[in-house]
Structures are given as structure tokens and as C-alpha cells.
Amino acid sequence: MKFFIDTANLDQIKEMQELGIIDGVTTNPTLLAKEGAEPTEQLRKICEIVDGPVSGEVIGLTTEEMVKEARELAKIASNIVIKIPFTKDGIKAVNILEPEGIKTNVTLVFSQNQVLIAAKAGASYISPFIGRLMDNGQNEIDFLWECMDILNSYDFKSELIVASVRNTRHVIESAKIGAHIATIPFAVLDKMFKHPNTDQGLEDFLKDWEKLQSKLKK
Numbered sequence: 001m002k003f004f005i006d007t008a009n010l011d012q013i014k015e016m017q018e019l020g021i022i023d024g025v026t027t028n029p030t031l032l033a034k035e036g037a038e039p040t041e042q043l044r045k046i047c048e049i050v051d052g053p054v055s056g057e058v059i060g061l062t063t064e065e066m067v068k069e070a071r072e073l074a075k076i077a078s079n080i081v082i083k084i085p086f087t088k089d090g091i092k093a094v095n096i097l098e099p100e101g102i103k104t105n106v107t108l109v110f111s112q113n114q115v116l117i118a119a120k121a122g123a124s125y126i127s128p129f130i131g132r133l134m135d136n137g138q139n140e141i142d143f144l145w146e147c148m149d150i151l152n153s154y155d156f157k158s159e160l161i162v163a164s165v166r167n168t169r170h171v172i173e174s175a176k177i178g179a180h181i182a183t184i185p186f187a188v189l190d191k192m193f194k195h196p197n198t199d200q201g202l203e204d205f206l207k208d209w210e211k212l213q214s215k216l217k218k
């Protein structure tokens with residue numbers, strides 16, 4: 001299973017990259033706006049840190065605008081992936097960009113119908129937003145099972161990126177389902193490292209070790 005980090009913050013990306021657990025990055029207009037830097041420049045800096053796929057999103061709403069923007073964004077680095085919102089215009093853009101060798105990530109996906117259509121269009125990545133579904137009271141884990149079932153039933157090239165991850169349980173459920181990728185916010189990744197028993201166990205081991213040392217000195 002691949003881990004992407006869902007942020008445009010360079011320090012967060014560097015910290016997780018140094019731990020060797022990051023396979024890629026996803027950004028969106030909101031995440032880039034949070035950083036306040038010029039978006040193209042920020043994406044360029046992210047691509048210098050991470051070798052794997054780095055998603056940057058188009059803003060245009062028509063196929064023509066999306067394709068034009070995507071071709072510009074693709075010049076930033078060879079690992080740029082273009083996030084395209086799930087609309088009819090977006091799907092047309094995917095049909096144009098993928099054969100040109102520009103990888104797409106169909107975003108704002110909330111239904112099995114949308115997963116199937118994006119896969120048929122040949123998207124490299126498809127991003128169902130499970131946290132937002134959960135916020136609306138839908139069973140987001142059952143939904144994920146069905147999405148993976150659809151992709152596994154055929155020879156689609158699309159990889160599923162579990163997006164809008166809200167907690168560590170979302171990551172573990174994604175792993176159990178066999179999702180190709182989860183894009184995880186920094187805070188959730190950080191929590192995955194923590195367990196009170198590990199901290200307590202380490203503290204106890206060190207205390208006992210010190211006790212032994214002072215006993216040996218006597």
C-alpha cells in the first residue's frame with residue numbers, strides 16, 4: 001500500500017519524507033491557499049522533495065481550460081499529476097490528457113458511478129473522499145469496499161487514492177480493503193506513530209536499566 005501525504009506544507013512533507021514512508025503528495029486549491037505561496041512555485045518545491053506523484057489541481061471548469069492548465073502544470077516536473085474534478089468536462093479532459101502521457105487524478109469522487117466512469121475514461125488515479133461522506137452520515141467503509149470491488153473486477157489501470165482521510169482507522173480500513181493508496185494528512189500520519197504502551201514500555205526499560213547500572217556500581 002502506498003502512502004501519499006495530503007498537504008502543501010513543505011516542512012510536513014520533509015518530515016514524513018525523512019521517515020521514508022511517503023510515496024507521493026496530493027494538494028488541492030484549499031491546501032495551497034493555506035500556504036499562501038505562489039502555487040506553481042510551491043508545487044515545484046514539492047516535486048524537488050518527493051520523487052513520487054505530486055498532484056496539483058486545475059481551476060478551469062471547461063474541458064478546454066482544464067486541458068490548457070494541465071499542459072502548463074505538467075511542465076513543472078515529470079512527477080506532476082493533474083487533479084481533475086469529476087464533471088463531464090473533467091472526464092473529457094481525462095480522455096485527452098492521458099493519451100498525451102499526462103497523468104490525471106479524478107477528484108471530488110463521491111459515488112460508485114463516478115469511480116466506474118473515471119476508470120473507463122482511463123484516469124491514472126481516482127480519489128473518493130471518504131471523510132466528507134462520513135460527515136454526511138454515509139458508511140464510508142462499505143463505500144470503499146464497493147469502489148475496490150469495481151476496480152478489481154476488470155483490467156482498469158486506475159489506482160484508487162483514498163482521500164479525505166480523517167483518522168487512523170480510515171487508513172487501516174483502506175489497508176484491509178487493499179486500496180492502492182491512501183492520501184493522509186500530516187496529523188493523522190503522526191498519530192500512526194504513537195502508542196502509549198510503547199512510550200511507557202520504553203520508559204520502564206530505561207528505568208530498569210539505570211537501576212541495574214547503579215547496582216553494578218555498588
Ligand code: E4P
Nearest residue numbers: 006026027028132163164165
Ligand atoms: C484529496 O486529494 C483531497 O486533497 C483531500 O483529501 C480532501 O480532504 P478534506 O475533505 O479533508 O478537505
